[in-house]
Amino acid sequence: MGNAKSRELVLSDEQMEELKAIGNFSERQVYYYLDSFYDEYPSGALDKETFVRENSEAHAGTRQMWSHIFDQLDKNGDGYFDFKEYLISLAVGTNSTNEEKLLFAFKVFDIGSDGYIDYYEFSQLYHFIFGNHKENEERAAKNQTVKEDKELDEKCRRLFEKLDANSQDGKLSMPEFVHGLKNDPVIIAAFTIF
Ligand SMILES: [Ca+2]
Numbered sequence: 001m002g003n004a005k006s007r008e009l010v011l012s013d014e015q016m017e018e019l020k021a022i023g024n025f026s027e028r029q030v031y032y033y034l035d036s037f038y039d040e041y042p043s044g045a046l047d048k049e050t051f052v053r054e055n056s057e058a059h060a061g062t063r064q065m066w067s068h069i070f071d072q073l074d075k076n077g078d079g080y081f082d083f084k085e086y087l088i089s090l091a092v093g094t095n096s097t098n099e100e101k102l103l104f105a106f107k108v109f110d111i112g113s114d115g116y117i118d119y120y121e122f123s124q125l126y127h128f129i130f131g132n133h134k135e136n137e138e139r140a141a142k143n144q145t146v147k148e149d150k151e152l153d154e155k156c157r158r159l160f161e162k163l164d165a166n167s168q169d170g171k172l173s174m175p176e177f178v179h180g181l182k183n184d185p186v187i188i189a190a191f192t193i194f
């Protein structure tokens with residue numbers, strides 16, 4: 001039945017085998033993801049500037065954070081997020097254990113790449129997951145105080161202190177982060193998007 005678009009997106013056997021192997025995907029899954037990727041990015045790739053701009057406008061988190069997330073997704077470092085890299089990110093999201101998801105999240109949010117997540121970085125992560133950005137924007141537009149933020153900051157601070165309880169050095173090592181969060185269903189679910 002294929003229309004012009006799906007004919008363009010036929011893969012060679014070799015390409016298909018390579019893509020399937022990324023995450024134990026079936027051929028059907030690869031084509032399904034291929035279609036949805038090209039629906040969203042008809043040029044076949046997303047450039048860094050667009051990714052950073054769109055995400056920092058639509059979600060919480062600074063441009064620096066989104067730039068860092070992009071660098072984690074752009075495995076070959078060419079400045080574009082392409083279909084193969086998209087499949088890799090899906091494989092992390094769908095086929096990996098909670099520990100693997102958290103390891104990925106740790107790398108993403110270790111914005112300074114020093115092997116630790118400090119409070120500033122953790123706070124970006126926490127607000128990224130739990131912040132109600134839309135509601136806050138609406139409240140700000142009506143000049144209402146953003147009461148949620150204080151509660152969120154408080155919860156964020158408490159969780160950070162709990163995770164850092166053993167060393168109390170004000171930063172989270174990879175084991176502190178992974179072991180402390182691996183049974184937290186909300187945080188795990190949040191990283192299924194990557
Ligand atoms: Ca790339």
Ligand SMILES: [Ca+2]
Pocket residue numbers: 164167168169170171172173176
């Ligand atoms: Ca620590």
